[in-house]
Amino acid sequence: MRIADAGMVVTGLCRGGYLVHGDATQRDAILDDNRRAIDEANALGAPALCFVVGGLPPGSRDLRAGRAQIVEVLSRLAEHSAGSGVRLGVEPLHPMYAADRSCISTLASALDVCDAVGGDIGVIVDTYHVWWDPDLDAGLQRAGAARLLGWHLADWRVPTRDLLMDRAMLGEGVIDFAAIERMVRAAGWTGLSEVEIFSDEWNARDPSDTLAVLASNYQALD
Ligand code: ZN
Numbered sequence: 001m002r003i004a005d006a007g008m009v010v011t012g013l014c015r016g017g018y019l020v021h022g023d024a025t026q027r028d029a030i031l032d033d034n035r036r037a038i039d040e041a042n043a044l045g046a047p048a049l050c051f052v053v054g055g056l057p058p059g060s061r062d063l064r065a066g067r068a069q070i071v072e073v074l075s076r077l078a079e080h081s082a083g084s085g086v087r088l089g090v091e092p093l094h095p096m097y098a099a100d101r102s103c104i105s106t107l108a109s110a111l112d113v114c115d116a117v118g119g120d121i122g123v124i125v126d127t128y129h130v131w132w133d134p135d136l137d138a139g140l141q142r143a144g145a146a147r148l149l150g151w152h153l154a155d156w157r158v159p160t161r162d163l164l165m166d167r168a169m170l171g172e173g174v175i176d177f178a179a180i181e182r183m184v185r186a187a188g189w190t191g192l193s194e195v196e197i198f199s200d201e202w203n204a205r206d207p208s209d210t211l212a213v214l215a216s217n218y219q220a221l222d
Pocket of ligand 1: 091125126152196
C-alpha cells in the first residue's frame, strides 16, 4: 500500500456520520453509506472511523429523538464493523453545532451512547469541542484507554469569526493544551496526536509554512 510504503500510518478515517433521519428510507441510505465508510476505513488500515453524528432530525426540534436514532443506527453499524479491525468512534462536537452537526455535545453524552450501543465502540476527543467542559477530566477517566480512539488538536480563537472554518493554530487561541493532554495521557491514551485546523486562513497559506509554525508552536506548548 502506498501509505505504508511512504512510512506513514493511518490514525483514523474522518468521517462517517449524519445518522439522524426523517424516515426509514433515509435511515437505510445512511446505513448503506456508513457501511461503505467502514469498508473504506478497513481498506486503509484505519483503526477507527470517526463519527460526526448529526444534529436534529430533519424537520424536527426533538434532540432526544435525534440521540435515540443515533444509538439505533450505530448499533446496526457496530454489527457491520465487528471483527473488521475498524472501531467506531463518536466525536462529541461543541454545542454550537447541536442543531446541524452533532446533538452529542459532551464527552459524557458520547460515552452514554457507547454504553447504550455496547460492543467495540469508543470516543474521539477533540480539544476544539471539549476544552470548555467542566466534566472533561471525569469523562476521560470514564472512557479510559479502552474507549479512547482518537485525539484531535485545534485551538479556539477569541472571538471566533466563523463557526466552521476559523479554528486557530495551536498556541494562538485560549486552549490549555498541556493541561488537557496530561488528562488524556493520564486516562490511558498512548496514540498519536492529530492536528485538525479547519481554517480558511490557514488553508490559504503555504502548507510547508503551516507545518513549520505548527511544529514550533507544538514544542512550545508545555
Ligand atoms: Zn476532530
